[in-house]
Amino acid sequence: MMVFFDELLGFSGRFHPLLVHLPIGILLLAFVMAIIAQFKGGAMYLPAIKLSLFLGTIAAIVAALSGYLLSRNGGYEEDVLSYHKWLGIVVALSSLLLWFLYRKESSAAFRFWLFFLVVIMIGVTGHYGGTLTHGKGYFVEAMPVALKKLFKTEEDKEEVLIVQNAQEAEAYNGIIQPILKQRCQSCHGQKKQEGGLALDTKENLLKGGENGTVLHANDSKKSELYARLVLPEGHKKRMPPKGRTPITPDQIRLIAWWIDQGANFDKKVREIPQTEEIAHLLKKLETGEKDTPSVLYADLPAAPALPKDKIDAWQAKGIKIIQVAKDNN
DSSP, rough: OOHHHHHHHHHHHHEEEHTHHHHHHHHHHHHHHHHHHHHHHHHHHHHHHHHHHHHHHHHHHHHHHHHHHHHHHHHOOOOHHHHHHHHHHHHHHHHHHHHHHHHHTTTTHHHHHHHHHHHHHOOOOOOOOHHHHHOHHHHHHHHHHHHHHHHHHGGGOOOOOOOOGGGBBIIIIIIIIHHHHHHTTTTBBBSOGGGGGOOOOOHHHHHHBBBBOOOTTTGGOOOOOHHGGGGGGHHHHHHHOTOOOOOOHHHHHHHHHHTEEEEEEESGGGGHHHHHHHHHHHHHHHHHHOOOOHHHHHOOOOOOOOHHHHHHHHHHTTOOOOOOOOOOO
């Protein structure tokens, strides 16, 4: 019985993303009416403000409780979660205080500016909620480049991965893990594991996530770790998702190379077979040289051969057919 009750509480927490929008909408509506009442003397709005505050307070308390239940599932960055949780509680209690002040018809100026402060807290609380869901920097990452430069945000500075003497580095610890840490672990790391997947350790990488393993040694095509990286832009399963700093084509090629060569966690780079292209990419890591702009496509299916009778028929009609490439799409 206790197990069922605990599971029920965990399930109830899943409603938090839905419930959290109710107090936001109700309280903001009440604030708009409070602005009108404050500056245009709209006393007729007071009953509606009181009702909205009452409903908004109840919704805020329910949202805070569901948020707490959701947080028990884990997988969230503790400091951000703490800010979001306590700000949510403060918003709920402040809304209750506001309802009491409007009900007692206390100082109009005091309750208005308290209301203004509550609205600010709603915005900050929502920001931390977005950070929990989308990761730190989610807001700035999607900002137009011109605005990033205008506000001189740190996020517009591209991180450069430099590996001294790449051939002597361990392939996983020195090359692959730093790439995963740089591009993937804001959502799949120690503090947050979307889809139950963490990529911060060998053990977690081998364990996979809710949908099973993501790594198939010697076969990058079957490995979700690689396959998700080369999906078309805009695909809902493409990683990193839209709005996050994309992984570079060179980094994707290195991940595919590591997987196809056995996904070894102990060997040094020089101990693993390398094509000329891979050796060049590894050399670039030593200087931090940027990728050459290119498009990386997922493996395309082989083009079917044209039936000879059709070719002959087209040529008989005067259509000239010329082979421009062999074994190539």
